[in-house]
Amino acid sequence: MMLLKRLVLTAGLLAGLATAGPALAQPAKIGFIYPGPVGDTGWAFELDTGRKAVEEKFGDKVTTVVAENIPEGPDAARVMNQMAADGARMIMLGSFGYMNDGLKLARQYPDSAFIHASGYKLADNFGTFLSRNYETSYAAGLAAGYLTRSKVLGIVASYPIPEVIGMINGYTLGAQKTNPDVTVKVVWLNSWFDPNKSQEGARSLVAQNADIIFSLYQDTPEVVALSEELGIYSISTSSDMKAYAPKKYLAGLKVDWRPHFIDQVQKMLDGTFKGEAYWGGYKDGAIELTSLTPDLTPEQRKVVEDAITAMKAGTFHPMTGPITAQDGSVKIAAGETMADADLLAVNWLVKGVETKIPN
Amino acid sequence: MTATLIFILGGMLSAATPMLFAAMGEVVAERAGVLNLSVEGMMATGAATAFMAATLSGSHLVGFLAAGLAAAALSFIFAALVLGFVANQVAAGLAVGILGLGVSALIGKPFEGTTIAPLAKLDLFGLSLLPVIGPIVFGRDVMVYLGVAFVLAIAAVLGRTKLGLIIRAVGEAPGAARDIGYPVLRIRLACILFGGFMAGLGGAYLSIAYTALWAEGLVAGRGWIAVALVVFGTWMPLRIALGAYVFGAISLMELSLQSLGVQVPSQLLSASPYLITIVVLAAISRDATRIRLNRPLALGQAYRNDG
């Protein structure tokens, strides 16, 4: 065994790759793992934008390592283990499905920091980050309510997890605010990424009269491009996708991880990192409604902008009662707002959404 | 309701087209006695190549041709293994299929997640304005109709021409075919290359016409469905085409039922093409005379000229 190890180390030296033991002067290595390829737009692209901001901000104090397109399966653990074994002092886990393996690893490496996208488990060195997309969804819903002719809104959605359900609810409530008769239809794809099926889902919604399609957590722009071709409005998640629909694009629900990533890296460098549940909304500058369509009248536009201003100021919460669920029960009484804990675990759709949560 | 019907029936023509092209190529190879399981990888390579070629040249035609040639080149590796090196067809197909998936990811990398203008829709004499039938049958892109033309042509060639007879002879009894003077290996090579070319076209249809986007994993099992379709259609082009349209309609129905609010486990619908194919396979294989009529007897068996 020793011989083999020595052989390996020698070979490493020959290859010019041998790494010296971790010294303080060395830049801190930070690993980033994305579930999909980075591409030009979408979820992984925005995470990578956050990574680039970290590199820019901290310069030679950090180096970053990227592993993209890592499925949420048994192999993800190896990639993150390898990063940790390679001396990464911080690892960003870019998908829900990395949660359990990430937690295990965090226990093994108590001195490394971990931040995990959209999970719900925390540890001292393991934090989570999530964005309050229900806020931008609500704002987009206000605009959709004004612009729909058929009063049918279509959503192509990934998994029925609370974050997605919250976004559907926010969007529906916003649309109902400006157009009380609106109904919402959903196609569940059970995938973050399935370009053919997401387009077919969008077409099936259009066949049922939907004239605005919300591409909810589909990481590629095919639904937006298709909507442009069909001459209907679309809304995208994570990134602004107006470039794919220059004529008819309702708005983008953009997330911005840069402030949070920079903050977390700073804390890691200072030695003050502590796993926290970050839930960035308008107040935190983590989300933004981009490229809002010019087709709204100035009055309509003002309604949307006022709602955004109120959310930024913290004076308005989209989940303010009375809110009735699909089955007719009143979930939030008039004047009350939904608590964060409930919103993080929401498992019911509001009245007006016609599709049920599967199973 | 009518709109949903139009969506399913019209959509299935487009949804089935990638599988249809690939299955038409595969049936020719299988009729010549070669089971090529690399269809998925060949389609992926075709899809990535088409996207790259069409983006760089600005021409969809160039994209389709490049895709066909790239996938045919892959199928040549397969042919070299099974014909030249007398390798096991199952193993060779899997090996080349995996190579194809890797190649597609590598060459498609710079284009990941980007879109392209889809292939133009044809609208002959405004026929697509006809009520109901118009939007279903007309106003589709040229490849949908070309796919139908290929089905008819291949059915005619396999069923009614001397060439078809030779191909079938090579797939049924290669030894006897050689004895009466047919170049068995060359015929098999041609059929494999044709299969590759068609799989490439099928993949290209996905990336530059149907979805009009490249992303790794775009083919998503359609190559395997094409292999299943050949069995489902009992090696008969017309039945394979019928199967492709039925499978296409099922996949769209799954989405329509959801948005209509009907509660059916979508997984049952996704699995149904395979369930149906197994039932069909059991039914046709049971009857010895019918199987002799259709299934190439030497399918999957290695063959050497001295054999």
Added chain:
Amino acid sequence: MRSLRLEPRTEGAQGAAVAASVIAVFATLIAGAVLFSLVGRSLSAVLYSFFLQPFASWNGIGEILLKAGPLLLIAQGLAVGYRAQVWNIGAEGQLIVGAIAASVLAIGFDGAASPLLLPAMMLAGGFAGAAWAGIAALLRTRFNANEILTTFMLSSIALQLLYYLVSGPLRDPMGMNFPQSILFGDAALFGPLIAGTRANTSLLIGLAAAIIAWAFMERSIQGFRLVVGGLSPGAARYAGFSEARSVWIGLLVGGACAGLAGVGEVAGPLGMLQRNLSPGYGFAAIMVAFLGGLHPIGIVFAALLMALIYVGGDFALVSAGLPNATVTIFQGLLLIFYLASSILISYRVVIGARSVEVSA
């Protein structure tokens, strides 16, 4: 090309089998070198992180063993059938069904501390995998349906069954609707093989399978049956062995091994049932079976080599920035070169006169 020709070998050639593997590995390395230079990476850096770095730490070695476990187990099972010309290509589905059956027990008896839970899960998984493959055996023996096609289609059905179960009946009720089960308790998990790594004791099943397969093939009459049935169905029938029995044994053994490998995954690195159960182990194991020359001992080496390619690929991804597509290409190339060079095993290259020509 008249002077170079091939003659079928009349006796086995162990030396040729080894030579074929060595040629394949070297040809793959050369092709890989060309590939790396095309994607603009330093060859030495890539080769180091691909083939040596995994051995530089216990973690890396553990990962190779972890990955080799299911490949070894499944490939041993498949090879039993392949030697008898029974082409089961649906191990992926048999693995899934095995994993599901074991998970039902782990979820149903959540919190149980009984040492019998894990053995029961193994039993259930093995049986379920065998039963899934048994459908194909039944279809082949009763309806004459080609098992290449049925095992493959049963695989696709198993995948949909898994999707259905993890997004409904077996979903973690407290799991925020995400399609995965609860985390299994310790009694439902394999223990670690090397402390501090993910390698677990399920690897021993694969090694046991290798020994049993070897013993059967070399010593027992049942193995003889499968060998005879495979090489020459006519001779097998003459010796009184039925083809149907070969089909049943080949598929049931293959299915049981794949099912057990599924248990190894859910009760090992995953610790739960989820959608991404297997990164294509069922298909990779087919390659392993062939790379190992369908020989129990050869398969052990092939499984380790394939595991090294996977693990080395991830190392190269993290350390050398190699795109993960190159791993897939590497696997494909290795098998292609092996299949090409294994012509040496069944044929002898003869330089001289006489007629037989190898034409393409």
